[in-house]
Amino acid sequence: MKHMVTGMMAAATVLGSVVLLATGPAYAQEMTMGEYEGRWELQANGDVKVTRKFTLPMIMYNQWKLTNVHMAEFRSLAGSRSTIEVTDKKYEWDDVNRTLTLSMTVLGLPRNMGDHWEAKMVGGLSFSNLDENKKTAFFHSSGQSPAGKFEGRDVVVFPGDATKIEWNAGANALMYRTPSLDAPTGLWTLLWWTLAGLCALAGIAMWGMSFVRKPVAT
Amino acid sequence: MTRLFMRRLGSILAAASVIFVVFALIGTWYGPALGGAKDASGQLLCNLTVREKLISAAYKVYGAKDQPISLWLAKSVFKNDTPGYIKDLKVRYKLGEFADWCPWQTYPSLLPTQTVVDLYYPILSEKCARLANRTPAELQMECEYLDSSGRKQTLQKSERLTVLGRQEIYFGDLSSREWNGTIQDSLTYGPLLAAWVTKTDLPAAGLAALGNKAAGGVGAYTSVDNCIAVLAQLYEMMRRIHITYQFPAGQVERDRSFDIRYIQTVQYPRDVIQKRSGTCIDLAILYAAMMEAVGIPSRLVATTGHVFPIAVLPNGLMLPVEATGVGGGGTASVGFADAVKIAEKEWQDLQANGQFVMFDCQSLWGAGVSSPELDPLPADILERWGITEAALRDGGVPPQSVPRDPGGAGGAPPQAPPLPPDPGGDGQQAVMVPGNWVIAVTNPGGSQVQGVAQVAVQGNRVQMVSMVSYPVTGPDGKEHRAQEQSSIVGQIQGQRLEAQCSEAVWTLDGTRVQPKGLPYKIQLTIASGGRAASGTVINAEGGSAQLSMQLR
Incomplete structure (x- = not known):
């Protein structure tokens, strides 16, 4: 049931949470710290390429591998269970550097509102700042899990032609505009309308002038 | 011219x-x-996914769209596979007689190759919670949109699903290829059991009231002693009215009471009381409902083939109770103390192997899992069922008292003894008796470790050296022994001890490891007499746990 979340947080929660068997707990044991770096590339059509790279202490790395976190978490992203739709799921273990890289493409995550896009962030990720020039937004999160403490940063990368990028704290959403939102008008169609307009105006002008002009004396 | x-x-x-x-x-x-636009080949692709089964007892959770726990019933994935723009896409759904057409969900525009995921969270009629048996239903989806040429298009799809009877639940929908073998993986829908814990339902609340009355009408959560007394009477009430454990019909394996692979029948507390029998899940739910009815927070612990309830005592400690101890199904009836002993052993074993899932009923209710609307019952229903008469017969039997020091079993840490009543508030400086103390640390997750502490006192200054030792499962899957020795220094102010631990020695299988999270801050309230104390310990990372101490 922990996977039943919506919106941008669905992917974030899944990529950040871990399925673990219970281990011997003590208040003094919650010290292992995992870190992650995330990247969310917003595409022009509303898909999002998500990558999260976790760098873990050895004990956490081994625990995750033992419990097969990818299987537990990626399975929950199956279309029949998840609130989001994902493709191209991949995970890569790096035993030498103790990293786990999870990646996927989330389809249709930002909502097309007609005149702008709205990407709702649901809890967990805290907005840090927005760089309109570089078209990036930064979020951070930290949390406690049975596996240890997490800290990390997510970078949201907007499409290159995005404009009017803003963070709406009230709606907890990123908003931006792209030219792709505007349906292109056929050039030929434009031409016909232009010609029709010009001819109509010219025709009306001719008729009008014909009434104004004095008849030629014969 | x-x-x-x-x-x-x-x-x-x-x-x-x-x-x-x-x-x-x-x-x-x-x-x-x-030549206005490119050739408009392709179409709007639509893929409709519908959950195979609807758990009618938890029908409200399907409509709790923005709650932490919500279940969509259908999911439509639209993809604009045309080179043009699709405008004004509208989607709506209907579920047979259980939910009429919902309002249109609109999407102003879809770019070429854009995907839209639409989820259906139905507001279901309470009709579905009245179903006695499984019923097929048809879910219909309808959508309209303007294609790239501006023409209106419509699309309809439908899928069949099964609405389970109000007493049915299925725990998971993973295929055998996906299941990773853990109990956690098998109980995806286990939290929905909280919908069955009907604490306000007349029979459960009424029986709980009778139990509280038998305990002297004490406030169940005013002290640990009162809480245990009430819990004992609630359990004894089940025995007194002859509620017995019933092995589920059709269950093949006799060493488990329910099979998570199949649709499970789960009775409401009112049904168990009326029929005076239930499976382990039924009895656990009944006991949990009675606990909640008298204000005692409850947990349900589910493991392979078994469920038992846990009470959260006022001091934060957990008291598991084997509800099937009421007897039946080939097992003898045991008193409350023995039911606690049995459950404690089970709980210790489960904490060691991790093969369990715990459900916090109150949290789940707050997260959107609500009980269904059951048929109203007359106010004298317990009398009509003969429950009141049975409950009050013999004037009540004093329950077995819970042993103060239940002791450990199999090397696992024993349950901490309950604490004496709260200290008096006369404003005088408390004293702490020096000597050997037993300590118990309870983590937020409910797990607990025990240890010992040597306490030395000089005036209002207190010095303690504590030692806790606990098993931990390592990455190699084997059990190791962790040990933490902490030096704590503090000062008594009034009735409270404010202390700090800045030095600690940790070992794992005898090998020293680096301690983390120092310094710890400890805040304890000392009981009158100075022989017990309880409070919290907070580490430098902000993690906290409950700490209780008792003089040996």
């Missing part, structure tokens, strides 16, 4: 403009014919 010429020219231009307008309209409607 003569007037005639100008009028003729004007007419020709007007005719030309009409022709151009016709071309433009054709271009707009049929863009490809005159």
Whole structure:
């Protein structure tokens, strides 16, 4: 049931949470710290390429591998269970550097509102700042899990032609505009309308002038 | 130019403009014919996914769209596979007689290759919670949109699903290929059991009231002793009215009481009381409902083939109770103390192997799992069922008292003894008796470790050296022994001890490891007499746990 979340947080929660068997707990044991770096590339059509790279202490790395976190978490992203739709799921273990890289493409995550896009962030990720020039937004999160403490940063990368990028704290959403939102008008169609307009105006002008002009004396 | 010429020219231009307008309209409607847009091949693709089964007892959770726990019933994935723009996409759903057409969900525009995921969270009629048996239902999806040519298109799809009877639940929908073998993986829908814990339902609340009365009408959560007394009477009430454990019909494996692979029948507390029998899940739910009815927070612990309830005592400690101890199904009836002993052993074993899932009923209710609306019952229903008479017969039997020091079993840490009543508030400085103390640390997750502490006192200064030792499962899957020795220094102020630990020695299987989270801050309230204390310990990372101490 922990996977039943919506919106941008669905992917974030899944990529950040871990399925673990219970281990011997003590208040003094919650010290292992995992870190992650995330990247969310917003595409022009509303898909999002998500990558999260976790760098873990050895004990956490081994625990995750033992419990097969990818299987537990990626399975929950199956279309029949998840609130989001994902493709191209991949995970890569790096035993030498103790990293786990999870990646996927989330389809249709930002909502097309007609005149702008709205990407709702649901809890967990805290907005840090927005760089309109570089078209990036930064979020951070930290949390406690049975596996240890997490800290990390997510970078949201907007499409290159995005404009009017803003963070709406009230709606907890990123908003931006792209030219792709505007349906292109056929050039030929434009031409016909232009010609029709010009001819109509010219025709009306001719008729009008014909009434104004004095008849030629014969 | 003569007037005639100008009028003729004007007419020709007007005719030309009409022709151009016709071309433009054709271009707009049929863009490809005159090169307005690229060939509009492709279509709006739609994939409809519907959950196979609907758990009617938890029907409200399907409509709790923005709650932490919510279940969509259907999911439509639209993809614009045309090179043009699709406008004004509208989607709506209907579920047979259980939910009429919902309002349209609208999407103003879909770019070429854009995907839209639409989820259906139905507001279901309480009709579905009245179903006695499984019932098929048809879910219909309807959508409308304007294609790239501006023409209105419609699409309908439907899928069948099964609405389970109100007493049915299925725990998971993972295929055998996906299941990773853990209990956690098998109980995806286990949290929905909280919908069965009907604490306000008349029979459960009424029986709980009788139990509380038998305990002397004490406030169940005013102290640990009172809480245990009430818990004991609630359990004894089940025995007194002859509720017995019933092995589920059709269950093949006799070493488990329910099979998570199949649809499980789960009774409401009112049904168990009326029939005076239930499976382990039924009895656990009944006991949990009675606990909640008298204000004692409850947990349900589920493991392979078994469920038992846990009470959260006022001091934060957990008291598991084996509800099937009421007897039946080939097992003898045992008293409350023995039911606690049995459950404690089970709980210790489960904490060691991790093969369990715990459900916090109150949290789940707050997260959107609500009980269904059951048929109203007359106020004297317990009398009609003969429950009141049975409950009050014999004037009540004193329950077995819970042993103060239940002791450990199999090397696992024993349950901490309950604490004496709260200290008096006369404002005088408390004293702490020096010597050997037993300590118990309870983590937020409910797990607990025990240890010992050597306490030395000089005036209002207190010095302690504590030692806790616990098993931990390592990455190699084997059990190791962790040990933490902490030096704590503090000062008594009034009734409270404020202390700090800045030095600690940790070992794992005898090998020293680096301690983390120092310094710890400890805040304890000392009981009158100075022989017990309880409070919290907070580490430098902000993690906290409950700490209780008792003089040996």
